[in-house]
Amino acid sequence: MMSRFIQLHLLTAYPPANLNRDDMGSPKTAKMGGYERLRVSSQCLKRSWRTSDAFQAAMAGHIGKRTKEMGLKVYEILRKKDVTHKDAIAWSKSIAGVFGKLKELSKKEKDGLKDLDKKDREKKELVELEIEQLAFFDTGEEQGIIDLANTIVKRTEGPTDQELELLRDRMQAVDIALFGRMLASKPSYSIEAACQVAHSISVHPVVIEDDYFTAVDDLNNGLEDMGAAHIGETRFAAGLFYSYVCINRDLLIENLGGDKALAAKAIRALVEAAVKVAPEGKQNSFASRAYASYVLSEKGDQQPRSLSVAYLKPINHRENENFISDSIKALVEQKDCFDSVYGKCADGRYEINVPKKEGTLADLLDFVSQ
Structure with a gap:
């Protein structure tokens, strides 16, 4: 076992x-x-x-994929298959919105769209395809999204409610299974x-120490200026x-x-x-x-x-x-102390x-x- x-x-x-x-x-x-x-x-x-x-x-x-931009990926698939901008935006929103709340243009930004040419207006509208917070997509969920995009292209109409049931509570992506994910809009599918x-x-x-550094210009012969071309500082330890x-x-x-x-x-x-x-x-x-x-x-x-309590008193x-041997010794002694008091801990x-x-x-x- x-x-x-x-x-x-x-x-x-x-x-x-x-x-x-x-x-x-x-x-x-x-x-x-x-x-x-x-x-x-x-x-x-x-x-x-x-x-x-x-x-x-x-x-x-x-x-898995950790991204805000899955809606943009869907939009690109649809547009490459000659779906109109209007339909591509609407269908991509419905799919991406399954995984979180989408960004929205402010009223002022929406009012300003009419002053833009078609290309700039369409580019601006793509902002609303992004999820507000990073979402973790399982490999199976991502493939399901791609398959759905290709399906709705063929029939030229948006996804049904049943088709939008894309979320899974069992993962194929090990990084999500290991480190979890939180979906505020669909908590039952959080991992x-x-x-x-x-x-x-x-x-x-x-x-913490400071590293003062300079960079030299290779083409500076020093006849007029012997100074560095760049001066910087970075911290380290x-x-x-x-x-x-x-x-x-x-x-x-x-x-x-x-x-x-x-x-x-x-x-x-x-x-x-x-x-x-x-x-x-x-x-x-x-x-x-x-x-x-x-x-x-x-x-x-x-x-x-x-x-970690082994190092409450610093080495x-x-x-x-x-130094390393002392640190190893402190760790092993702490492990033995826990075993002695609480019984075998492993x-x-x-x-x-x-x-x-x-x-x-x-x-x-x-x-x-x-």
């Missing part, structure tokens, strides 16, 4: 980087234990993993996320991050309509991405790619728990001591410890997917 919960605890070290920026362009931070830590948001991590080459390749044909991802935090205090992921295998299988094989494949792909894929922020400037240095994976039906480098565990050359990625993936 397979375990319900799979938990991952990862330690990943990044060199100087700006992995995930705030609204001021500075690396995101969080206060923990009275100290400022580096932070990478769960949204950033999930997007980095689901859009990574490895995840996309492993789950080809089972990746509860089978995977929970914590914000990654540095196990130590951090000081380095850190060892603790990350936590919890997957509810039973819910994932349910979200995927009972497809256990697809669920196992999705778990393998997600775990490999979590171990190997770095956030994309400022990679061209810092090349801060990194693999996890330590992974503790756990399986069981017990109530999940994070081990500080001390002379003649190893039925099975597997570790990758890179400094000690223990464990392999292949065995880790077999462990989590079985």
